[in-house]
Amino acid sequence: MAEQFVAKASEFQNGDRQIIRVGEDEIGIFKHEGKYYAYSNFCLHQGGPACEGLTIAGVKEKLRDDKTSVGLYFDENSMHFVCPWHGYEYDMFSGEQVADRRLKLKKYNVVQKGDEVYVVA
């Protein structure tokens, strides 16, 4: 495992992503609210490009005490990314597949040194 240069931090804006190939691995690096997250780009379903689809906040439903629905809303405290092939949805903070949290994308550490961002792979 070695640190692989990804990008200049000053050029990596919030909401940006980068897909890199390191040896035989493809890795997706996200920047979300100032933090970096990196996962294997091979979807656990059928190997699709897991990190290249839509990013979207988790959808939750607000219920009153008597369990009547106030409606659905986007939970801005969560963030998901969706595999563009068949819609497997992954938690950006953990890499877990949100419908079955036992399934987890391989996670890589990201380190920032000054203005440079590295992924450990």
Added chain:
Amino acid sequence: MSSPKTQTSKSATARPALKKPAAAKSARKAEAAVEPTRAEKAAFLKAMVQGIKPGSKAAEKSAARKGPEAAKSAKAAKAPKAETPAAAPKVEVLRRISGAASIPVTPESERALALAKELEATLADGKLDALQPHAMQALMAALCKIYSAQDEADMRYPVLSGRGAVTGTDVMIVCGALLRAVDLQVFELGMWQSWSGR
């Protein structure tokens, strides 16, 4: 007929009093050198089935039998490989995906967002009277005017972001109320839409 070797061994066991331990010992040694042990036999059979693993003792032995050159190369195979620093894998950028274009923030937008958040929270808490009718009317009037002014000025965008989970029923209730407030019929709305192409 018995071989002289057997005789020697026999005499060694039958007559220990003869005290020829050195001879007996060497005879046993010679016998052992000819006859492989059980473990050696098992290893031989294993090697027959699996083949000789490169770098193993068996490989060294068989190479020694073949000559000094083969022995050298067998030893080299056994020696742990010197740690060569792994070449750093090449990083190749496959794709750069930009996030949403950043939206300029105005103080009015900031306050409107804060108010929208606050109103959503009061609704979620079931406090329906938090926004009194006169406040609702003022807010609705301002929103109608500013949205249509932007539309006329070609600043066109969807009126709902799709993030607020507004239902179709919510929209029909509000649209119906707005049409009633300005005394318009749905028919008139339809006519205007077909004429104006909006």
